[in-house]
Amino acid sequence: MTVIPSSLLQQYGAALNRFAKGEYVFHESWPAHFYFQVEEGSVKLFNAGENNDYIQGLFSHGESFGEPPLIAGFSYPANAKAITNCRIWVLKKTDYLRLLRDNPEVHFEFTKMLAIRLFHKTKLLNAMNTQNPEKRILTIIDYFKDKAPRTTPCYEVPFTRQAIADMTGLRVETVIKKVLRLAEIGELALLDHKIVRH
Known part of the structure; x- marks a missing residue:
């Protein structure tokens, strides 16, 4: 905007x-x-x-x-x-x-x-206070999904797993494992190494 x-x-x-x-x-x-x-x-x-x-x-x-x-x-x-x-x-x-x-x-x-921005920052801080890395990852992805223009029903995450780690305070290895787990349970999809959120 x-x-x-x-x-x-x-x-x-x-x-x-x-x-x-x-x-x-x-x-x-x-x-x-x-x-x-x-x-x-x-x-x-x-x-x-x-x-x-x-x-x-x-x-x-x-x-x-x-x-x-x-x-x-x-x-x-x-x-x-x-x-x-x-x-x-x-x-x-x-x-x-x-x-x-x-x-x-x-x-x-x-x-x-x-x-x-303040609303989303509060949501992110709440997610950071939890020990649940999956929740941290989904919260940051959903923040950027909400900001993005609605051109398709799916949101392709435009940054690397390292950037997700830097935004969530997680190690990149943890992000890689948890993204795979979130894909297994249907919260995310992986298409040509890209992370997609429905």
Whole structure:
């Protein structure tokens, strides 16, 4: 769901910046001065760990990221990195806040989007508190399934088993075993090594 049309972003002075695959958009603890919205490519929001990253979110076309620190005035609690070559709209904080004040319908859609993210984050935290790895895996897959446009009745999971491990706090070996188990009981399907959720 595109929060702000690109024409409106341009009207308020946004620039369309390019980020190469692997390039950081911002680092954890940097002050928040800009609004970011993906035009093309994918970005991950993550915290770096000793052995692997913990992915907080994945964002693609039309999705924005990093807004809570921008609005509340605190530093970024995570890193943002391009996972493909990206083009990202970048708008100064003062211009972004003016855009929201001038366009109450955009402000409402933005508030609704944040509420949906908070709802899903709460569901994910509840799943993380359980020792059931299958529930963790299905919760994260269902989160992205709910975000995806409805073009077919089945949802093809667009990321690797390693990415699922990074989002659920599980080891990749555990994810591989549990995905096979979930396929055996019909919760998932495996087609040419791709994970599919009905």
